[in-house]
Amino acid sequence: MIEDEIRDIAGRLHAASIRLLRTLRREDDGSGLTAPRLSALSVVVFAGPLSLSALAEAEQVRPPTMSRIVDALVQAGLVTRETDPDDRRGVRIAATAAGRMLLEEGRARRVGALAERLRGLTDYERRALARGAELLERITR
Amino acid sequence: MIEDEIRDIAGRLHAASIRLLRTLRREDDGSGLTAPRLSALSVVVFAGPLSLSALAEAEQVRPPTMSRIVDALVQAGLVTRETDPDDRRGVRIAATAAGRMLLEEGRARRVGALAERLRGLTDYERRALARGAELLERITR
DNA sequence: AACAATTATTAGCATAGCTAAGCATAGGTG
C-alpha cells in the first residue's frame, strides 16, 4: 500500500470519528453537567481512583484547571477528594455511587443513540465496525 | 444479531473514537489557536461560507458564543464577516487564504500522526479501518 | 403603516483555560 493511500485512510478515519462524536454529543444535554466536568468524571469512573495530576494529564489540562473542576464534582457529590495516605502532598480522587450512576446514564444515552443507528446496518457491516473499533483500540495504546 | 451485541459494538466504537481523538488532539498545540476557534475555523473552511447561526448550529453553541469566536478569527485574519447582500440582517462568514492554510497545516499534523500509527498495521487491517470509516460516514449522515 | 418574526450583537454572569506564586510534604546531602 502506498503512502498516499495510508494518508487518505487516515484522513477519512479522522473525519468520520469527528462526525460520530459530534453526533453523539447532542445526547449530553440531559446530564446536567458541563462537557469538561462530564469528561473528567468519566476518567475518574473508568481509570480512578487517581491523583489530581494524573487526572489533569489524562484530560490534557493543567492542574489548576482540574483542581477547580474537581471542586465542582465534589460539591455535586459525584467524586471524593482525599489526602493520599502514602504521600500527604497528593490527593486520591474517586467516584461516588452517584457519580458512577450519573455517568452510566449519560453513557447509556450515547451508546443507545449509536446502537439505534447501527440497527440500520447488516450484521456483516456491524462486524466490520466492531473490527474497526478493535484496531483503533490497538493503535491508540 | 441480538440487541446486546449491537449495544456492545456501539460501546466499543464510542470508546475507540474518544481514544482516537484524544490522541490526535495533542497535535493541536502548534496551531496557536484555542480548540473552539480551531473547530469553528474548520467548519468555515469545509462548509463555508455560511451564516453566523448556521455556524453556531454546526458547532452546537449559541449565536452569542459564536459571534465572539468569529470576532477573534476575523481579528486574526483567518475569516471574513460580511453582511449578506440578500438579507441584510445576516452575515456571510468565509475563510481567508491564511485561514485555509492554517487549518490545512493543523489537519496535516493530525492526519500525519494517525497515518504514522496506521503504518504498524497490515494492508488488510488498514482496509478494514477504511471500510469502518465509510460505514461511520454513512450512519452519521 | 404597523406589527410580528428573524438575525445578529451587546451586556452580564458562571465556567474553563492558562501562568505565576504560595504552601505543605518528601527526599536527598552536607
Place this chain on the structure above:
DNA sequence: CACCTATGCTTAGCTATGCTAATAATTGTT
C-alpha cells in the same frame, strides 16, 4: 539532624468560552 531542592496541589488573577436576557436592525405580513 539541618538544610535544600523537588514535587503535588491550591490560590490568585488574567483571558476565553459557554449561557440567557435584552437591544438593534432588517424582513415580511397584515
